[in-house]
Structure formats: structure tokens, C-alpha cells
Amino acid sequence: MMYLLVYLLIINLVSSIIMYRDKQKAIKQEWRTPESTLWFIAVVGGALGIWISMRKFRHKTKHISFTLGIPFMIILQVVLLFYILQRMS
Template sequence: MLIYFILINLVSYMVMGNDKRKAKQGKWRIRESTLWLLALIGGAVGNWVAMQTYRHKTKHLSFKYGMPVLALIDLGLLVYFS
């Protein structure tokens, strides 16, 4: 379970960083639904850390408030099932 959590959060972090890079370059972006899907399957912590690192999606209220809540839920589930 811990290995899955680490891997999904690394993937989420990299995908969010990739989306920020694409945004700066004016290229086609990664769908928000994909970012949320990664968060829902356990990658919310990685998404939230990437949001803070890259200053990405921080003005979107759903990301600003939803991602930290989902990250706390993910961490709680990790503790509960570990």
C-alpha cells in the first residue's frame, strides 16, 4: 500500500508539473478531469505539493480547497489501511 501511495503521488506530481510547463509554452494541456482522477486514486498529496511548488491551479477554488481536503483523506486512508 505504501509503495502504491508513493508511486501514484510521484506520477501526480510529475503530471501537474508537466501541465504547468505546457501552460507556459501555450501547448495543449492535460485535462482537469485527469488531474482529479489521479487525485481520487490516491495522488492528491502529489497534486497538492506540485500546486504549491509550481504555483499551478492555485486560483481555481476547486483545486485550492478540494485538493488539500482530498490529500488529508488520502493520508487518513493510508494510515488506516497500513
């Protein structure tokens, strides 16, 4: 269980860093992180970090797929986490 929590902490920190860097690149009009990469990170457990970064850095907040999809992904991941924790005990 401890490994799962450490993984979730790390993947969400990574997702926040990637969102921050993407926002900085957007400001400078440089090459950006593909949305598919952001979605992949969200799917593998980084949705909460992406959502927090969306709010904190005001990034991707006008994209309906992110404003609706990321919160939905968080709900799915919380349900899955509770299921896993319940099965482990």
C-alpha cells in the same frame, strides 16, 4: 502494507510529473492535461503529489476547486490510510 506504501509513492511521483508537465504546457500555450485527469489521479491516491506540485510550481493555485478540494482529498486519504493500517494490524 509495503505494496500500499510503494503504490502511494509512485502515484504521487506520477502526479507531480503530470502537474509539472501541465505547467510547462500552460506556459507554452500548448494542449493541456484535462482537469478531470488531474482529479482522477488525486482520487486514486495522488492528492499529496498534486498539492506539493501546486505549491512548488505555482500551478492551479487560482482554481478554488483545487485549492480547497485537494487538501480535503488529502485529509480523506490520510484518514483512509490510518483506517487501513489499523485494520491490517
